[in-house]
Amino acid sequence: MEQRISLITLGVQDLATSTAFYEALGWQRSMRQAEGVSFFQCGGLAFALWPWANLAADAGISPERSGVGGFALAYNTRTREEVDAVLAEVAEVAVLGAVIVKPATEVFWGGYSGYFRDLDGHLWEVAWNPGFALDAAGAVTLPE
């Protein structure tokens, strides 16, 4: 697992209003045609707002467990196979307390992803997303 973070997704209750807040601070969305999610390019990192219920369902966890304020970090891989490799790496050090929440599966947006929780319950998605370009250093560029 390279030392980098691809996305931060904040769980939100009301996507339109939460999006309006970041826009009111002067931020501009990418991928405005995407429905049900708001993406913002932040340097080599992508920042996303997504209804918490959807995020919890995607991770296969109870939306009550983390409640309002839930979020996920994401590590995007360069290949589909690397998703399994990274989750295996996490499983190898599970003695420390990390937990595979959801083994990698095909996902509705055309990629392949799984989730783990670190020792404090922080959610990480490990995802292969062929639509989000990664440069050599791992910086993410959202599509138009």
Added chain:
Amino acid sequence: MEQRISLITLGVQDLATSTAFYEALGWQRSMRQAEGVSFFQCGGLAFALWPWANLAADAGISPERSGVGGFALAYNTRTREEVDAVLAEVAEVAVLGAVIVKPATEVFWGGYSGYFRDLDGHLWEVAWNPGFALDAAGAVTLPE
């Protein structure tokens, strides 16, 4: 407020073990001499592990409120004055539901910082940290 994120700080219960987990995945710490906190350089972003009780105290919030899994994003400014300007900008759109949690104050590590919560309670620190270099694009480089 420029469209960028400077740090992600995850609240942790046991700093040594949580640090060992990320190190077990192959990540290497920066600023190893820093006590009570673990920093990792992730591209133009800094990733930090900090006991949740310290993070809650720094933000002036109850450690019970967000509990395990608490975290903060940070927006680092180029000048001390810009901290007040960004918090004022947030206050201007407070009608949307964001809350200034802690007005900017001098902080123990030599900078100047305040906190707000976005509409879903996600914690943001707005900080001027003269020790963490920002390049023209806003990428953060942790010191040696």
